[in-house]
Amino acid sequence: MGGQDRSACADKDAKSAINVATSGLFHPLVNGARKAARLRELLTSVPGLHQAPCCHDAISARMVEMAGFELSLMSGFCVSASRIGMPDCGVISYGENVEQASLIASAVSIPIIGDADTGFGNPVNVKRTVRGYMQAGVAGILIEDQVMPKACGHTKGKGVVSREEAVMRIRAAVDARDECDGDIVIVARSDARQAVSFEEALWRVQAFADAGADVVFIDALASVEEMKSFCRDVCPGTPKMANMLEGGGKTPILNPKELEEVGFKAVVYPLSLLAVSVRAMQNALQTLKKGEMPPPSVLPSFEEFKDIVGFNKYYAEEERYRIK
Incomplete structure (x- = not known):
């Protein structure tokens, strides 16, 4: 079943299921298929650019x-x-990745796209990876065309597999999804812009869309004109994702309005939460080392922090089941 068919057949209450108020300790158990339906709806039916700050654990996902x-x-x-x-x-x-995906997905009601790197092997490994991420409850999975071991985006040492193997990874991911009683959005990423050429990256994302990818993404686009060409010249109708690498990457930083005007449907901010946290930890540790305490202006009160983590909801649940 294709992406459009899946969107049409999704539960009508998918949106309300995702957006339900989480008044209790435990988030509603919204399964991955319904979260995938909501993600498809956002990327195909809801106007505008959708911002996705990246998370790395349950608490960062909850903050998002x-x-x-x-x-x-x-x-x-x-x-x-x-x-x-x-x-x-x-x-x-x-x-380690699939366990982290499960912990993150279970902590929130919004759709989570799980980064699965190269799929961790050949196309058969990719199929197992997709199934594992579906079982973890994520709404989408990102598969890239790098060789193994991979290199980090916007860094040196990138290499990509052949065109044929890259397309086969995406085909295997789509097959794994379609062979299951469930759903997951397939996000296909090419690193060929940095490893080979812009033209090669364009060819690959078109082939990925033809193989059934729901969303396409070229990493390390080097200019606004390349960003415009990506959105304009290949796989019309397939949502495009942008990556705004904070702190200085290879891609020009555009604001959400500019990205929408270029033609992107989603944008990810990979480092904001962890990088800000690291800087805050460095500052706090330097303060402690001087024998002082971090000032109230840079940290939540203990009561506020307990509320974020869920202590008050826990106490309410505990009271519900107290033997009287």
Whole structure:
């Protein structure tokens, strides 16, 4: 079943299921298929550009949702950094990634796109990866065309697999989705702009869309004109994703209005939350090292922090079941 058919057949209450108020301790158990339906709706039917600040754990995903954003992407860079303290160079495993995806997806009601790097192997591995991410409850999965071990986006050492193997990865991902009683949005990424050429990247994302990808993404576009060409010249009707790498990457930084005018449907901000957290931790540690406490202006009160984590909801649940 194609993406349009899936969107048409999705539960009519998918949106209300995702947006339901989370008044209790536990978020409603909105399954991955219904979150995928909501993600499809956002990317194909809801006007405007959709911003997706990237998360890396349950609390960062919850902060994205609490801030009013309607989707998030689980950043491979940030998961690798926060979970194993290592760079995003293909060191982290499938098992570690899918477990993190499950923890994140279960903490929020908004759709989460899970970064799955290269799919962790050949097309058969890709199929297993897609199935695992579906079981984890994410709404979308991002598969790229790099060789293994991969390199981090916007860094040196990138290489891509052949055209044929790249397309086969996406075909395997689509087949894995279609062979299951469920749904997940397939986001196909090409790193060929940096590894080969812009023209090669355009060819690949068109082939990915032809193979059934729901969303396409070229990493490290080098100019606004390349961004416009990507949105204008290939796979019309297929949503395009932009990557605004904070702090200085290869792609020009545009604001949401400019990105929408170029033709993008979604934009991810991969490092904002973790990078700001790292800077805040550095500052706090320097303050503590001087024998002082971080000032109230830079941290929430204990009561506010407890509320964010869910203590008050926990206490309410505890009271419901107290034996009297």
